Amino acid sequence: MNKKSLSEQDICTKYVTPALEQAGWDIHSQIRQEVTFTAGRIIVRGRLHTRGVKRRADYVLYRQKNQPIAIIEAKDNHHAIGDGMQQALAYADALDVLFVFSSNGDGFLFHDKTGLSGQVETELSLDNFPSPDTLWQWYCQHQGIAEQHTQTVVQAPYYDDGSGRSPRYYQTVAINRTVEAVAKGQQRILLVMATGTGKTYTAFQIIWRLWKSRQKKRILFLADRNILVDQTKNNDFKPFGQAMTKISKRQINKSYEIYLSLYQAVSGNEDAQNIYKQFSPDFFDLIVIDECHRGSAKEDSAWREILAYFNSATHIGLTATPKETKDTSNIEYFGDPLYTYSLKQGIEDGFLAPYKVVRVDFDIDLQGWRPTKGQKDKYGNLIEDRIYNQKDIDKNIVFDERTYLVAWKITEFLQRTGEYQKTIVFCNDIDHAERMRQALVNLNPERVKENRKYVMRITGDENEGKAELDNFINPESRYPVIATTSKLMTTGVDAKTCKLIVLDQRIQSMTEFKQIIGRGTRIDEDYDKHWFTIMDFKKVTELFADKDFDGDPVQIYIPKPEGPIDPPEDGEETDTATVAGKEHPTPADGDENTGIGGDEIKEPRIKYVVKGVEVNVAAERVQYLGADGKLITESLTDYTKQCVKKQFATLKDFLKSWTHAERKTAIIEELSEQGVFWDDLRDNVCKKLGYEMDAFDLITHIVYDQPPLSRKERADNVKKRDYFSHYQGAAKQVLEALLEKYADTGIEPIEDVKILTLDPFSEIGAPIELINAFGGKPGYQQALKALENALYQTAQTA
Template identity: 65%
Template sequence: MHKNDLSERDICTKFITPALERAGWDVATQIREEFPLTKGRIIVRGKLHTRARHKRADYVLFYKPNIPIAIIEAKDNNHGIGDGMQQALGYADMLHVPFVFSSNGDGFLFHNRIAPDGIIERELALHEFPTAETLWQWWARHRGLNDRQNALVTQDYFSDGSDKSPRYYQLLAINITIEVIARGQNRILLVMATGTGKTFTAFQIIWRLWKSKAKKRILFLADRNILIDQTMTNDFKPFGSAMTKIQKRQANKSYEIYLSLYQAVTGNEEEKNIYRQFSPDFFDLIVIDECHRGSAAADSAWREILEYFSSATQIGMTATPKETREVSNIDYFGDPIYTYSLRQGIDDGFLAPYKVVRIDLDRDVTGWRPDKGMVDKHGFEIEDRIYNQKDFDRTLVLEQRTQLVAQKITEFLKKTNRFDKAIVFCENIDHAERMRQALVNENADLVAQNSTYVMRITGDSEEGKAELDNFIFPESRYPVIATTSKLMTTGVDAQTCKLIVLDQRIQSMTEFKQIIGRGTRINEDYGKYYFTIIDFKKATELFADPDFDGEPVQIYEPRGDDSPVPPDVPEEGERSGVTYPEPGEEKGWTGVAEPGPEGEGGVRRYVVATVEVKVAAERVQYFDAAGRLITESLRDYTRKALAREYTSLNDFLRRWSSTEKKQAIIDELSEQGVFFDALADEIGRQSGKVFDPFDLVCHVAWGMPPLTRQERAEQVKKRNYFTHYGEQARRVLEALLDKYADEGVAHIEETQILTIAPFTEFGTPLEIIRGFGGLEQYQQAVHELEEALYA
């Protein structure tokens, strides 16, 4: 066979891999072919989802199993030697790799990003491919690492022989952290979106530092007992007997890896004595999970631990660095050395995307003013002023508003799945309790079956907190709906949560990201690929903020000595037996269902039962392929997207006609952000008809009058299209035509359709296909049927 006739895979097998082996590269440990980088963004269309094409490098070469050093992109021999270079450079950017190669089997184009002589690209013969040691020496010399530093950065990560290895961004976070520690940096901040594996990343960092003996005694701090326990039994399990959990009054110094709650070593003097039993230089390394919380504040009790062990290298890990005028992660840890954002995670397909349903209520939009002398349900005269969204559920309770929100949540679940886990974020504990009551009444049938169908999970409710683990665990059916205020904004790994409801005004970008992060985990085993946000209080306007998902910017303003110090109230999590008010609660309120008379420093909360509240506007907001909110009309957006793909109607028709499977074009346009389901809903609502994607495209982009699937099917039947087929084949094609009218073109293109009724009446799939003369003839008949449909 001539070289030009070989496939890309053949070129790899016959020319590229042998060239690498001749250069001394080890196939088992150093050469990874078809290396997966991303999983492909999940694209949501109505209730359906698909994945965009994932990114995969033809070759990633590793100096050691944890150190990627080169990328090779292969092409078949009909391409030039450098045709894969631009693609390879994109992959190299993702992996921070310095050496990049492209090949068509004739040789290599070598792109050296650290070339000392300024000649970045040159061609190499197949036999001139550099050795692993050569490339490593060039890179080590470029980075200026000495032998001791090199020994640390080349220390292997943990592997148990399974397929679980760090994802590309985890590998980067681990390697960058190890290198800056090797260079002597002792305050480090890693920013990784919720659900991207911070704990696994932390474990690999600790493992390499521990195994290399660079760090001998290590403390891992988290803020919830369940996180510590899960960490010990899951990601940290390989540490075995070298690991312990610090309990109250325990200070056993014979271990090497220590895990502890912040709260277990802070609080009252007795608890503080636990960490003071360790000498200040006892720990070499401290890793602080969720460091945006207490350790961000200079006067926090949690920060006291870090300052006591100030000689240790300290790594802060968070999805949302806290940067306000009062508290700052960057002020303590420095700028992040690596950031993997929510947007990147969704784009790569490692995190679940979201769709937003905005519901505006009339009283929220226009405000409400009481009649003169009006009293609330408790007899208190209501202060005469205009109350708006800022006041609702804080200083003014409109009971019918709560009922309407509960009704809309329940309506949504009834249309989707009433057992999809949902978190409803409320303004405060009182609001969370009233919302629980309203949801119980809206879902009385399911609550009668199990009283935990709806639970209030807040800091003051022991019964609610006891159900938190059941809400989190995918295996537990109940609770289904959780109402909360602050307790579930962070540290809650709700893998199967499919609905986030925002009935809370959110002004903090940190808090907003934390709340959105409750829905971003994917769990394919339980059908969790995306989630929905129902927003009643315009909180999702923060998606449009330029700071959303951007790099954190320090805006910290240190207080002077005479500045008032805010009270140190630990955030939600484990309470160490001490009762604290929930963060964000107004001082004076204790979370009872109805407040009593105004207390010292309290705020009057009026309760009104008689004011009617209605929905003013309800709309689904869409996000394009890059995750940006679409602000123009769906039709205008679609028209522009189609104009980028096709120069004219004729161009589209040629592509449609020449493509063997029409679903391929539909999938391709879906990846470009065309919302076929949404367009079908919008155009169908206006006409009461169901249209094919083909007609939607032609109608929206070029103004062609659309035909329904039923109309297209009837036209084919009128043409006596089936006359040149035998009786059995005609019956099959007529059934395919009916299936098209009912379900669309995608279904008739797959041979699996022959395994369902009514086709089972005609025989087995094999017998049906034989009736056409074979598979090729059957597929040709389906293709001709499609041509007739779209003629």
């Protein structure tokens, strides 16, 4: 048999798979083919979206169900034996695999990351592929896993409810690394996983495997928000069933094995309130600390006392934002992260929603404001004479007109893109959140008339608003639509359908910024939530450009001798509540009675409230998340030129591809994947010119400076050339209708044969009848191709 004539699939079937079976690999339990492990990046185009290419490995080999151990990338026999190696190595890096193979059917190129086979890369014959036991022995030796742990801990199965749900590839890596670390005796473990990537589900599978293997028998799961504990107990941890309980201050029952608790429920300011001391120090052998970047990270915190009390237990910290300041360090306590899965990687893989940024700057923010001599605010307070800038706005001074303008821009955006999109407006403090609520209510009277809960203030001090938090989170509950808040919804709120995040709060803490952005990163296919928008009024999104935004955490905590703790840096997690110009205390963060964190306060201060100051939009721009994960700050047209010229360096190159393309839609989709934002281009260019263009004219005009024609002009040119005289009857009617559809909607719809099921085609005849009017499908496709050639005839000869 001539191997050169075989496809890649034939090479796998006839050579690769038989070689694996001969080496002792079980085709049913140890070999998986065409393993897709990412979802494909979501590419946003205006109000539409598409999925990019998914990453797929030809073979993933398993020693047991939990543990991928080898990758094989196969190619057809026109390729050299090692041509798939670099691709396979990239997959192996993602999947945390140590043994990597490439094959073209002649044999294997073997890359051994452990070096235990004798060298890094070796060519193997088809009958010399390593056995499962050989690779597993090398794996355990390299990882330092003792033999007694391989059968019990490392090979303990995941929980499987029969639904087909299994950990995603990055969750598998986090779980396996953690289970192996525990088996080797590591006592402090930190996992860093971006918001929305399933930290709690990952924690559940870690605990399940350690619990089922009896490596860990009594486990405590700690969180600092009641809603986090309840969500965990009722959702991801539900399979623990009767073995699980939630600790309360009312009673302690030591007969359970899995315990969930608020820090606040087991600790207090006095020994009598420290419920955790009713357990012996060695009662728990595993403690999982959720959102460990908050209070538990502080060395002198009461919460850290709990961890110190149960010092002999293994401690696993979970966070999306490892906190490293001069006073606080996760890394000092837990050590370097055992595994990190970032926001950038989650978006790239298609598991997290990408975002678009709408940045709005006001003149008063940029230029500052100074009161006239002796000017008083609307409550009669004499305004201190100085220049007030953006740092002061809504903190030291309030401008009613600015609040109204922010609310108007939010309303305008929602009216244009969808008035029932779940929206969180992050305000400076509780007073600001209430003023914003009022402004939004007044600007949306029809929606509020439909339901008074269209806009709600959800803050830690107000029970009516807090009671609506579950409804805001629930995708099936339409109301509330808009939630104004300050700190309460920063974390612990799994609002999967949130499509708009508004930043009117000055944020300098990278930790807090990441947490806020995380409110929008979840994807919900069922409710058409694939991406979200960030509307920024306070230049907060400049933090996207910070080198630390999505990088590895850097430890900057320096243990110091006994002494006073320095005050937090400006912009760190502090908040205030103001009533009629004066501040008042609010419930403490995480108070068990409130169920979720409230609003930390500083010393009281006067906040001036000024009315009658003109405020205008100084600049407004839309920024896009590019394929490299960075915000595009150049003009949309410049960015489009750059994207298109990567693919088509000259007009001649573009025309050639466009002319010979079987489907013009394929080129349009290809340019979408390169980063062309079609809907936004049309909004920008067509509105200025006053007429609609199709994708062809948009590109030739923007990128190659060609004079554009409208869709109607192109259609009229075809009519003038008496193009339809070649056809008769139904065929002529179909082509005339296709031309009209092109003029109305562009080239993409007419290339989809389903258009024949719609009006006016359905009035001419059934789809099969219309196709037969051209002598069958090939004739119809040929006529459509000819129509397209006629549409672009002038351009093609240019």
